[in-house]
Amino acid sequence: MLKGAIHSIETFGSVDGPGVRFLIFLKGCNMRCRYCHNVDTWDGKSEDMRSVEELLDMAERYRAYWGKDGGITVSGGEALLQIDFLLELFKEAKKRGMNTCLDTSAQPYTTEEPFYSKFVELMDYTDTVLLDLKHIDSEEHKKLTGHPNENILECARYLSERNIPVWIRHVLVPGVTDDDVYLKQLRAFIDTLQNVDRVEVLPYHTFGEYKWEELGIPYTLKGVEPPTEERVKNAKTILGCK
Numbered sequence: 001m002l003k004g005a006i007h008s009i010e011t012f013g014s015v016d017g018p019g020v021r022f023l024i025f026l027k028g029c030n031m032r033c034r035y036c037h038n039v040d041t042w043d044g045k046s047e048d049m050r051s052v053e054e055l056l057d058m059a060e061r062y063r064a065y066w067g068k069d070g071g072i073t074v075s076g077g078e079a080l081l082q083i084d085f086l087l088e089l090f091k092e093a094k095k096r097g098m099n100t101c102l103d104t105s106a107q108p109y110t111t112e113e114p115f116y117s118k119f120v121e122l123m124d125y126t127d128t129v130l131l132d133l134k135h136i137d138s139e140e141h142k143k144l145t146g147h148p149n150e151n152i153l154e155c156a157r158y159l160s161e162r163n164i165p166v167w168i169r170h171v172l173v174p175g176v177t178d179d180d181v182y183l184k185q186l187r188a189f190i191d192t193l194q195n196v197d198r199v200e201v202l203p204y205h206t207f208g209e210y211k212w213e214e215l216g217i218p219y220t221l222k223g224v225e226p227p228t229e230e231r232v233k234n235a236k237t238i239l240g241c242k
């Protein structure tokens with residue numbers, strides 16, 4: 001039986017998708033975002049391996065709190081790196097009548113096989129996608145994450161064609177992702193999409209910095225402070241957050 005490599009589980013999430021949610025964080029990520037607060041998810045190996053049934057049986061225990069909007073959210077790390085497991089998980093979740101939400105950076109997205117067909121099928125079982133757009137400019141994206149963004153924007157366009165409800169999320173880092181010119185470009189891109197339910201600005205914070213130190217990885221945003229309220233407000237206005 002296929003098992004997922006788990007990083008952690010949160011039983012009551014209230015910000016990662018609609019309503020109250022059971023959150024599953026999977027291991028593994030190819031991106032190297034300079035602000036990552038979950039560096040301990042990068043390595044895909046986990047001692048905590050769990051089956052679909054095990055996870056969903058656990059989620060069922062919290063179902064009474066979900067109301068009509070809540071359900072399960074799978075995040076990471078990058079959940080799409082375990083797409084076979086994810087597909088089984090969401091298929092089974094839908095059989096059980098659960099609302100499903102995928103939180104992703106879309107970095108693994110490609111129209112090449114075998115990934116593409118699996119992704120197409122996964123979207124048959126996905127109610128909402130939380131899509132992190134880290135930088136609208138591909139060169140800047142690469143500097144920030146180690147990867148270009150063309151395939152990520154392609155994924156956003158595909159989700160729009162499929163009319164899968166999406167929340168766009170943008171982490172605001174002073175001097176790195178808060179330039180008005182790029183924020184306006186990001187908004188212009190969002191305007192080309194038909195399926196965006198929400199746009200969120202996530203202010204950069206340093207809560208995960210200690211994990212970099214623990215793992216002996218140099219933290220290149222040392223000294224960068226969280227954005228001021230004014231800069232957050234500015235970004236929200238430009239991006240049209242409600």
Ligand code: SF4
Nearest residue numbers: 029031033036077105
């Ligand atoms: S995509 Fe997420 S988990 Fe991966 S490096 Fe970026 S912030 Fe960290």
